Amino acid sequence: MSLIEVHNVIKNYIDGKNTVEALRGVDIKIETGEFTAIAGPSGSGKTTLLNLIGGLDTVTSGTIKVDDVELSAVSIRRLSEMRLHKIGFVFQSYNLMPVLSALENVEFTMMLQSVPKRERTRRAKEILDKVGLSEHAHRRPPALSGGQQQRVAVARAIVSGPAVVLADEPTANLDSGTGAKLLDLMRTLNKTENMTFIFSTHDPMVMDYATRLIQLHDGAVRSDEMKNSKTAG
């Protein structure tokens, strides 16, 4: 059993009178511990595929299983619980809660999981230390650089030990040096914690870091190859 099984997934959007085919029969299996990049030009269906795997959107047809749970068969509440406990998200534009400090942003997910205050603060500090932001724990997002905000977002995504972290173009708003540091961080977490990462990207640098590269084109898988990562971590 694979961690993620995407079977013959079709996703259509209705745009006025037109039907836009975002995904056209995608079949993918992703195993635990993979560091996978889903690449392709704009409009190829990368973000759509990540949204479907994350249970943010529903398939038109086909099935997606995450940790052996078929997403289209569960309730909205159960989907929300799955996102809380099994899936971590990192967004292109960081998307931290602007009113909360870095520490509180990381604590937020654990608060939703009803982790006691003392325990969640301890774990949030530990994770922020791991991503190199312990000195900025009490700063709010506007007081942090883009790279620092994205590190907080990564910390938020991994703090509760999800089965998979879905990152939608995580380096798109970062300069190449900051982007490389972020990828180093995620690759290290991938190797040390055996945490599964799936990226959508059209950044060649991200593709270089990936151990598996899935190329999408016009909503279909054009290529799927295992490869060596740029860094050994």
Place this chain on the structure above:
Amino acid sequence: MLLRMAWLNIWRNPKRTIILLCSIIVGLVGIIFLMGFIRGWFDAMINKTIRTYEGHMKIMGPGYNENPIIENHMRVTEKTQEWLATDPAISASAERVAVQGLASSAHRSMIVKIIGIDPANERNVSVIADSMRSGKFLDPDERNSIIIGEPLADKLKTGLGKRVVLMSQQLGGQIGSEAFKVKGVFNTGSTAYDEHTVYILKSDAQRMLEFHNRITEIVILLDNIGNSDATAARAVASLDNENLEVLTWKERLPFVTKSIEMSNKSMLFVYAVFYLAMAFGILNALLMSIGERIHEFGVMMAIGTSRSIIVLMILLESVCIATIAVVIGTALGVSLVNFFGKTGMDLSAFAEAMEYIQAENVLYLYVTPSDIAFATIATFLVAILFSFYPAMKASRMRPVDALRKTG
């Protein structure tokens, strides 16, 4: 953490929050002021009637209340006097002989209410002695003197030192008549009352009506209007076999209690308008605030925040705003009411209208704890109820749709 988030969220757009707070505070101050005004007005209306003639309660001969004729008189027994002297709630009482009669001057005759009083006792239960416009109040040593209302004096074309003849049915059925010298002219502020009332000495009334020691009523003033019912109950118990009727001001003045009841009901509509305006302010501000944060709610849902948590957070934002508004609004509203409670609100400019509603010109505003509780609880309820729609709207969005909205 949710409460902290809610608190911080409301200050993300301080200008909008302050404007919203101001609108709720102004509404709440308005409601509390209105409550104080209404209470002050009712009290002024009740006090005016009580202090002009009615007192807080009356003891009467059997049937006199329904049919105020001379035959339905009463006698003051020792038991009655003892009760009047010993009941702790009674601050003053006065005996009266009140009958319908005819007052005639050299020019004209008018049907009037002739009230025979003991001047010293009457001073303690009514404002007549303090309402003299000209001349002097009755003196127990000056037989056959009369004081009359100012509008009545005008209609009779009479005045100080002139002669007025009173005529009324005696106890035996004959007509009693005596001439009186106008000693004073009073004005209580109630034209309807002053136009049809004359006061003479009780002893003169008893002689003219061949009434001997009989009277028609005892008017009683209490230390507190709230003691009316309890004191009346004690009177009934104490004067059990005296064959008397005991009536509180509420029973004597059903139009006052009815108009208070009606006003209270119609004020609920006014309060509802205030609260509705407040509610739409809250609704508007929250919808704007939520509209700006749709992307953020999408992120929250993406990381596993349930619908109920999103609803709870928005409700908490509303509760935070309501709490600030209630604290400030109540403090300001109660202070304003207390200010006018101490200094009085002078409505002399509207004297005619005040006379029409039978109220004194100066209102002393006050609110009760239950008024404050009503105003504050209703504000919280409005804030919470009218937050539900925006909260549900935010929580019902699909995460993917919310995420597509630019933050």
